[in-house]
Amino acid sequence: MVCSKRLPFFQDRIPDAIGVLQAAGKTVALSSLALVTLKRERKMTAELAEMGVEIEINDLTALAHLPPKAPFSVGPLVNVYNESTLRWLGARGAVRICLPPELPLDSIATLASAARDNGVEVEVWGYGRVPLAISGRCYHARLHARPKDNCQFACEDDPDGLSVLTREGQPFLAMNGVQTLSDSYACMALQVDALAQAGVSSLRLSPQTGDFTKICGSFRDLLDGRLSGPELVNRLHADTDGLRLSDGFVRGARGADWSAAATP
Amino acid sequence: MEIVCPAGTPASLRAAVRAGAHTVYCGFADETNARNFPGLNFDRAEMREGIAFAHGHGAKVLIAINTFPRAGAEGIWHSAVSDAADLGADAVILADLGLLDYAAQNHPALRRHLSVQAAAANADMINYYAETFGVRRVVLPRVLSVPEIAAINAETEVETEVFVFGGLCVMAEGRCSLSSYATGKSPNMNGVCSPPSHVDYRKEDGELKARLGGYLIHSAAEDEPAPYPTLCKGCFTAGDQSGYLFEDPVSLNAEQLIPQLHKAGVTALKIEGRQRSASYVAQVVKNFRAAVDALTSGQPMPAGMLARLSEGQASTTGAYKKTWR
Known part of the structure; x- marks a missing residue:
């Protein structure tokens, strides 16, 4: 989804992964590339439509190749900011839309309401570093003084992205090749009730290094009422030293802000 | 080739037209355009007069309605499109799917250009x-090289417009939330990036420190000029390196690439800077008009005229040269 040059490392294993997940009763969606410029990227995006599983579009290039009315989902990098756009995508075949992470709760509620009327489910970025920007330039390659076309996979040692600090040592962002992520991990633990009330039907959890299965389980416990929001937050902090969380976007504040900043 | 010039105020519009602009682009004074700054842009009466002035001088006016309409408040954007049609704009520049659909359904005769904020970076999408x-026309995102632009033009009937001068976005436009992460205000939602309301300049430890939303973006010796703290052009640390990790404080100047862009099939050259003064706009427009006229008459490009107008005195040709990536 971020960089087509990474694909050869795992491409062959995608069919097996799909099989394992489907056998376990999971719905699988394949995500399209976020910024498509090269010929092979266009070809790859066109071929995605023939994979036989749900496609999540992250750029309209993918839409150009999907048959009319074929169901698809929409990723967080497609700009769905209002009801007209949501309705248009719904009429085109969208069944689930993960909203842009920067949207505040009142917009989310308005969109979720329009989604309900159009048979579309709304998803919100629930956990993990937030995708903030995508570029034609690779910042990892730039950092290593290499051209992008000969990057020698400068990003491979930073699976969570490489921390970007201010000159005062304040953690701020993370570079992930052509993508820029937030330093903080978004966490909707304390917003779940408000999001559910707004009509949001799912949370997206983005994997970071660590016991991701456990994190998924904790969010399941939260949604099923076996764990409270603050308990989940405490559990996340207990499992990861120095974890910085954020939920400012949903609250209409700075994206980096965290509503329980005093939580240990 | 057509020169498309910025007009943040009626005075800039007149200055650009007098300086030889074929086309000017401007926006209404509200959140519908991506330069939603205090004191900038046009009310409806000013837009009417501006369009009359431009048309009287044989120039066209494009109205940028290129933010993403706010949920629950789309009426503001719909009125902007309808008013643009009523006022006789030559085209609207749109980015949002829903708004494009609205314009196509309700004002089919109004020419539609795809804003750079839609980041349409390949022929399939265009x-x-x-x-x-x-x-009918797409403003290409600033992520493409000249050969890639040529390849796009070979595969589409849609006219292409490219930025040649001014502030440079390093990220794909319309797909960046860095500003709202630090300040709560973003280009997509509010039409602002790294807004002045969240900038703090402070003298500390013999340095002038420029912060945005509390994050240190630049520090300079007290007697040095401190650049404006645009987030992606800040000085940061990653691993064992410190510096301008995303982009240096440079601005775009592709003046010397005009012949290549022409050869690549580009229809229009766009100048950034609706926030700039009328005299700046006039000077830049004059230079670019001279360059395009030189091209038409087979003369060499005039060299280096614009360097001193560039931000921080340094300029780049950006993604047009592949090594930028």
Whole structure:
């Protein structure tokens, strides 16, 4: 989804992964590339439509190749900011839309309401570093003084992205090749009730290094009422030293802000 | 080639037209355009007069309605499109799918250009916008090299417009939330990036420190000029390196690439800077008009005229040269 040059490392294993997940009763969606410029990227995006599983579009290039009315989902990098756009995508075949992470709760509620009327489910970025920007330039390659076309996979040692600090040592962002992520991990633990009330039907959890299965389980416990929001937050902090969380976007504040900043 | 010039105020519009602009682009004074700064942009009466002035001088006016309409408040954007049609704008510049659909359905005769904020970076996507919404021109995102632009033009009937001068976005436009992460205000939602309301300059430890939303973006010796703290052009640390990790404080100047862009099939050259003064706009427009006229008459490009107008005195040709990536 971020960089087509990474694909050869795992491409062959995608069919097996799909099989394992489907056998376990999971719905699988394949995500399209976020910024498509090269010929092979266009070809790859066109071929995605023939994979036989749900496609999540992250750029309209993918839409150009999907048959009319074929169901698809929409990723967080497609700009769905209002009801007209949501309705248009719904009429085109969208069944689930993960909203842009920067949207505040009142917009989310308005969109979720329009989604309900159009048979579309709304998803919100629930956990993990937030995708903030995508570029034609690779910042990892730039950092290593290499051209992008000969990057020698400068990003491979930073699976969570490489921390970007201010000159005062304040953690701020993370570079992930052509993508820029937030330093903080978004966490909707304390917003779940408000999001559910707004009509949001799912949370997206983005994997970071660590016991991701456990994190998924904790969010399941939260949604099923076996764990409270603050308990989940405490559990996340207990499992990861120095974890910085954020939920400012949903609250209409700075994206980096965290509503329980005093939580240990 | 057509020169498309910025007009943040009626005075800039007149200055650009007098300086030889073929086309000016401007926006209404509200959140519908991506330069929603205090004191900038046009009310409806000013827009009417501006269009009359431009048309009287044989120039066209494009109205940028290129933010993403706010949920629950789309009426503001719909009125902007309808008013643009009523006022006689030559085209609207749109980015949002829903708004493109609205314009195509309700004002089919109003020419639609696809804003750079839609980041349409390949021929498949551009043609899809053309087939679906009748888009006639696309402003290309600043992520493409000149050969890639040529390849796009070979595969589409849609006219292409490219930025040649001014502030440079390093990220794909319309797909960046860095500003709202630090300040709560973003280009997509509010039409602002790294807004002045969240900038703090402070003298500390013999340095002038420029912060945005509390994050240190630049520090300079007290007697040095401190650049404006635009987030992606800040000085940061990653691993064992410190510096301008995303982009140096440079601005775009592709003046010398005009012949190549022409050869690549580009229809229009766009100058950034609706926030700039009328005299700046006039000077830049004059230079670019001279360059395009030189091209038409087979003369060499005039060299280096614009360097001193560039931000921080340094300029780049950006993604047009592949090594930028």
